Amino acid sequence: xxxxxxxxxxxxxxxxxxxxxxxxxxxxxxxxxxxxxxxxxxxxxxxxxxxxxxxxxxxxxxxxxxxxxxxxxxxxxxxxxxxxxxxxxxxxxxxxxxxxxxxxxxxxxxxxxxxxxxxxxxxxxxxxxxxxxxxxxxxxxxxxxxxxxxxxxxxxxxxxxxxxxxxxxxxxxxxxxxxxxxxxxxxxxxxxxxxxxxxxxxxxxxxxxxxxxxxxxxxxxxxxxxxxxxxxxxxxxxxxxxxxxxxxxxxxxxxxxxxxxxxxxxxxxxxxxxxxxxxxxxxxxxxxxxxxxxxxxxxxxxxxxxxxxxxxxxxxxxxxxxxxxxxxxxxxxxxxxxxxxxxxxxxxxxxxxxxxxxxxxxxxxxxxxxxxxxxxxxxxxxxxxxxxxxxxxxxxxxxxxxxxxxxxxxxxxxxxxxxxxxxxxxxxxxxxxxxxxxxxxxxxxxxxxxxxxxxxxxxxxxxxxxxxxxxxxxxxxxxxxxxxxxxxxxxxxxxxxxxxxxxxxxxxxxxxxxxxxxxxxxxxxxxxxxxxxxx
Numbered sequence: 276x277x278x279x280x281x282x283x284x285x286x287x288x289x290x291x292x293x294x295x296x297x298x299x300x301x302x303x304x305x306x307x308x309x310x311x312x313x314x315x316x317x318x319x320x321x322x323x324x325x326x327x328x329x330x331x332x333x334x335x336x337x338x339x340x341x342x343x344x345x346x347x348x349x350x351x352x353x354x355x356x357x358x359x360x361x362x363x364x365x366x367x368x369x370x371x372x373x374x375x376x377x378x379x380x381x382x383x384x385x386x387x388x389x390x391x392x393x394x395x396x397x398x399x400x401x402x403x404x405x406x407x408x409x410x411x412x413x414x415x416x417x418x419x420x421x422x423x424x425x426x427x428x429x430x431x432x433x434x435x436x437x438x439x440x441x442x443x444x445x446x447x448x449x450x451x452x453x454x455x456x457x458x459x460x461x462x463x464x465x466x467x468x469x470x471x472x473x474x475x476x477x478x479x480x481x482x483x484x485x486x487x488x489x490x491x492x493x494x495x496x497x498x499x500x501x502x503x504x505x506x507x508x509x510x511x512x513x514x515x516x517x518x519x520x521x522x523x524x525x526x527x528x529x530x531x532x533x534x535x536x537x538x539x540x541x542x543x544x545x546x547x548x549x550x551x552x553x554x555x556x557x558x559x560x561x562x563x564x565x566x567x568x569x570x571x572x573x574x575x576x577x578x579x580x581x582x583x584x585x586x587x588x589x590x591x592x593x594x595x596x597x598x599x600x601x602x603x604x605x606x607x608x609x610x611x612x613x614x615x616x617x618x619x620x621x622x623x624x625x626x627x628x629x630x631x632x633x634x635x636x637x638x639x640x641x642x643x644x645x646x647x648x649x650x651x652x653x654x655x656x657x658x659x660x661x662x663x664x665x666x667x668x669x670x671x672x673x674x675x676x677x678x679x680x681x682x683x684x685x686x687x688x689x690x691x692x693x694x695x696x697x698x699x700x701x702x703x704x705x706x707x708x709x710x711x712x713x714x715x716x717x718x719x720x721x722x723x724x725x726x727x728x729x730x731x732x733x734x735x736x737x738x739x740x741x742x743x744x745x746x747x748x749x750x751x752x753x754x755x756x757x758x759x760x761x762x763x764x765x766x767x768x769x770x771x772x773x774x775x776x777x778x779x780x781x782x783x784x785x786x787x788x789x790x791x792x793x794x795x796x797x798x799x800x801x802x803x804x805x806x807x808x809x810x
Contacts, residue, residue, distance in 0.1 A: 283342045285692060286719040287710070291642045295687050298645050299680045300343055303336070306677040307344070310370045312353065312383050319350035323653040323676035324669030327369035330354055330394060331451070332678045334401035335616075339681030341408040342688075345726050348414060351401050355421045362428025363387060364398045366453075373670055388453040389468045392435045392445035395425035396483035403490045408724040410700040415494060426487060434468055437534065442517055443480040447473040447531060449589055450549040451480070452609045454598055454668075458537065464599045464668060473535040478528035479551025481518040482560035485511050489559065497698065515560050527552050527569045528561075530589065541594040548572060549589045550609075553620035556628070566628040567783065573621055574633060582657035584640065586618035587611060600668050608667050612654035615641060619682025626690035629783025631712035631758060634690055641683050650674035692720045693756070700729035701749055707756040708735045708744070712785075744800035751794050757802060759786040766805035770798050779807075 285292055308321040308328060319328035320336050328350055341347060354364055365385045372378045387394070399422045406415040429435045429443060437444040446455035446468060454464035460471050488511035495504035522528045530547040553573075556566040577585035592611030595604035603610045618637050625634035645651050652661040653676045662672040689695045693707030701722075710718045721732035734745040742757060759765065765788035768777040777790040788802060 283722050287715045291639055295642055299684045302651055302675040302680045303339055303677045305675040317349045317353050318346040320677055323673050323678055324671050325373055326371040327367045329367040330397050334397040336677045336681045337401055337404040339684040341724055343725055347405040347408055347726050351405050354398055358421055362424040364394050364425050366394055388466045390446040390448055390455045390466055391453050392443050392480045393451050393483055395429050396487040398425050399487040399490055407696055407699045409726045440521055442476050443484055444474055444476050447475055449609045450551050473537045475534050476532040478522040482555040482558040485515050485560045486558035527572050528555055547589055550617045553624045556624040557620055570625055570630050582613055583659040584613050586613050588614050602668055606657045608654055614654045615679030616682045619686045622686030623690040626709055629785045631709050635713045638687055651676045651680050694722050694731055701731040701751055703752045704731055705754045709758045710735055711758050711760055740804045742802040746794055746798045748794055753792050753794050755790050757788050762807050763804045764807040765802050767803045769801045
């Protein structure tokens with residue numbers, strides 16, 4: 276039975292898995308950042324390269340932070356309170372000097388980088404994750420107009436919306452990052468929109484807004500507003516269709532679909548695989564077939580690369596220094612550096628699309644990295660050397676990167692352990708235990724939201740021709756998606772003494788059984804196995 280006296284944990288008897296959550300929790304705990312603005316205390320989690328609260332980092336980090344933190348709302352509230360009348364959201368705020376010794380003042384500082392087009396969808400995602408873990412319906416209802424306003428800002432602003440393709444556009448940056456290519460017209464990193472801006476469409480922006488639109492549809496459906504729910508869902512479906520038509524190159528998403536003609540000597544842009552590709556899968560924009568193609572592309576590049584991992588920010592990189600800073604040489608930072616942020620997204624995508632062994636491999640490699648050094652960085656050089664303040668364009672390079680580590684935790688808890696909250700407070704859950712891919716026959720899993728004490732847990736066991744699950748949860752609608760042993764299928768499924776309907780299915784070469792159930796507090800699930808008919 277599960278020990279419900281503990282908080283979030285994984286117990287398998289394997290150190291590489293049992294230490295995974297505690298290790299990443301220790302990184303995140305060192306990344307918390309408290310500031311006081313206008314007499315109000317705000318708690319967030321800092322970016323790994325500067326002592327600031329960026330909405331882009333924070334929204335992704337919440338996928339791990341939600342298990343350890345009580346205050347998930349104050350940072351989101353502050354981004355909402357400082358929203359411009361036109362809907363624009365700030366990138367970040369801080370009360371700490373950033374570029375010492377040039378900057379010494381401890382004033383309150385707010386920044387929006389004009390070339391970025393992804394800020395508003397990240398605000399929507401952060402608000403959703405905070406609501407999911409707190410369950411505060413009144414709070415999210417008050418935020419919804421702000422969320423609507425942020426999305427409409429992007430959908431109507433000529434800097435961010437391409438009316439011809441009906442897709443989100445941006446300046447020519449490296450994937451989702453915040454400085455633009457200028458062909459030498461600017462003497463350092465270019466953060467501004469100018470008359471000389473090279474415009475184009477970046478796939479990661481559009482997959483992010485696709486997910487944001489679906490979040491709006493889900494929230495309005497939950498609040499019984501069918502008209503607005505359908506409107507956002509229709510908008511999401513249309514954006515996905517246009518994105519996949521314009522940005523897909525047959526193997527993966529083209530890094531930057533140019534609207535302004537420009538040629539960059541020294542790089543095969545058609546071959547560039549950029550960091551948002553795995554995120555596109557996890558946000559739901561890629562079809563299964565497209566996801567398979569992207570994952571296989573990473574697997575193939577792993578076999579060919581001299582880098583210690585295939586978690587490229589972009590591959591192949593751009594020529595040294597062409598974005599305005601000589602530190603941005605090949606293999607450095609977002610110009611070809613190796614990022615755990617990418618690895619975590621890739622692991623989650625692999626688990627969801629029939630490459631479970633590959634997902635396990637990614638998590639095990641990362642587990643070995645952090646257990647060996649006790650450190651984790653936003654990016655590494657291809658030879659495994661970690662980033663430093665001297666080798667990056669950013670002021671700091673902390674060894675407790677919460678952005679990439681929380682992505683790895685996302686791949687671990689929602690991919691391998693397979694607990695995905697599909698609404699809030701685990702009231703609607705997808706349970707996909709994939710322990711057999713890691714050669715684990717027995718596991719105890721418990722995940723808890725610190726802000727609300729909402730909890731979901733299960734004990735997993737495979738023995739004597741059966742897979743057994745002992746579920747403990749609140750009142751939950753549970754969709755089971757259970758990985759079965761190789762060459763097997765479910766012969767029967769029972770919950771307690773009652774048989775339930777089920778479907779055997781394949782995900783690439785992997786066997787799963789799917790079924791659903793309403794569970795109150797606890798339930799014993801028994802899956803009886805039979806040999807799969809290969810015909």
